[in-house]
Amino acid sequence: MWRRATKSSLFLRLLKPSKHNASLSQSSTNGFPFHIHTHTHFQEKHGIFSKEVAPFITFVLGGPGSGKGTQCAKIVETFGFNHLSAGDLLRREMDSDSEYGSMILNTIREGNIVPSEVTVKLILREMESSDNHKFLIDGFPRSEENRIAFEKISGVEPHMVLFFDCPEEEMVKRLLSRNQGRIDDNIDTIKNRLKVFEALNLPVVEYYAKRGKLYRINAVGTADEIFEQVRPAFEACEVAK
Ligand SMILES: Nc1ncnc2c1ncn2[C@@H]1O[C@H](COP(=O)(O)OP(=O)(O)OP(=O)(O)O)[C@@H](O)[C@H]1O
Ligand SMILES: O=c1ccn([C@@H]2O[C@H](COP(=O)(O)O)[C@@H](O)[C@H]2O)c(=O)[nH]1
Numbered sequence: 574m575w576r577r578a579t580k581s582s583l584f585l586r587l588l589k590p591s592k593h594n595a596s597l598s599q600s601s602t603n604g605f606p607f608h609i610h611t612h613t614h615f616q617e618k619h620g621i622f623s624k625e626v627a628p629f630i631t632f633v634l635g636g637p638g639s640g641k642g643t644q645c646a647k648i649v650e651t652f653g654f655n656h657l658s659a660g661d662l663l664r665r666e667m668d669s670d671s672e673y674g675s676m677i678l679n680t681i682r683e684g685n686i687v688p689s690e691v692t693v694k695l696i697l698r699e700m701e702s703s704d705n706h707k708f709l710i711d712g713f714p715r716s717e718e719n720r721i722a723f724e725k726i727s728g729v730e731p732h733m734v735l736f737f738d739c740p741e742e743e744m745v746k747r748l749l750s751r752n753q754g755r756i757d758d759n760i761d762t763i764k765n766r767l768k769v770f771e772a773l774n775l776p777v778v779e780y781y782a783k784r785g786k787l788y789r790i791n792a793v794g795t796a797d798e799i800f801e802q803v804r805p806a807f808e809a810c811e812v813a814k
């Protein structure tokens with residue numbers, strides 16, 4: 574069962590650096606097939622989650638409008654993951670009475686990146702309270718700084734990383750016709766989101782490619798066609814099924 578044993582220490586550790594978050598984890602798997610850690614082995618390696626089963630983490634990356642959210646919904650339906658969209662978590666925090674509300678609003682409106690500690694805290698809070706140990710973390714990490722902060726604070730790494738590779742003109746077309754009332758779906762913000770994606774997010778994609786964890790998907794076609802490229806990544810992996 575995934576629920577944590579004590580309600581404890583995650584946020585204390587987030588606020589207070591300790592030996593648990595001082596160094597990067599070396600325990601990741603390298604590509605397929607994946608394995609699951611046993612309780613003891615996992616806890617020896619990662620102090621932050623007091624769970625019986627290690628989290629199974631898939632990062633879902635791609636430019637703005639590349640179809641991450643659309644494909645995550647299909648993965649959830651087929652493989653039963655918990656979908657955590659970093660953008661949705663930030664929007665929810667913005668709409669609550671949070672001290673970070675106006676900072677998040679301004680950052681999203683500009684198409685820039687919210688400081689890592691805020692986003693990591695929101696993601697880990699969701700992970701801690703989840704009964705499901707299989708997570709799709711959508712739209713994060715946005716930068717190398719995000720990635721390093723997540724690994725340092727949580728002590729865990731993703732098992733695999735999906736990258737939805739989509740031409741810019743297709744992404745712009747999709748975003749401009751999305752019609753969900755998002756403050757960042759306008760051409761000026763979209764231009765900056767694309768710039769930020771290229772400058773800061775692509776290095777993260779390259780990092781995971783070098784580590785043999787990247788699953789590159791051609792994000793042009795119908796949503797169903799694209800999902801047929803996604804499906805084998807999860808089918809190849811016993812733990813994800
Ligand atoms: N394969 C596809 N073909 C055409 N339109 C698509 C496809 N997949 C998603 N869309 C549409 O494109 C828009 C953007 O998709 P989605 O919200 O899934 O992208 P995203 O990568 O999550 O974007 P963001 O980074 O802005 O959150 C939505 O209106 C969605 O319905
Ligand atoms: O890790 C993250 C994720 C998102 N943001 C900000 O939110 C918007 C919208 O994100 P979507 O993934 O498109 O929903 C993004 O442009 C960033 O401003 C972030 O800062 N960090």
Ligand SMILES: [Mg+2]
Nearest residue numbers: 641642658660
């Ligand atoms: Mg999205």
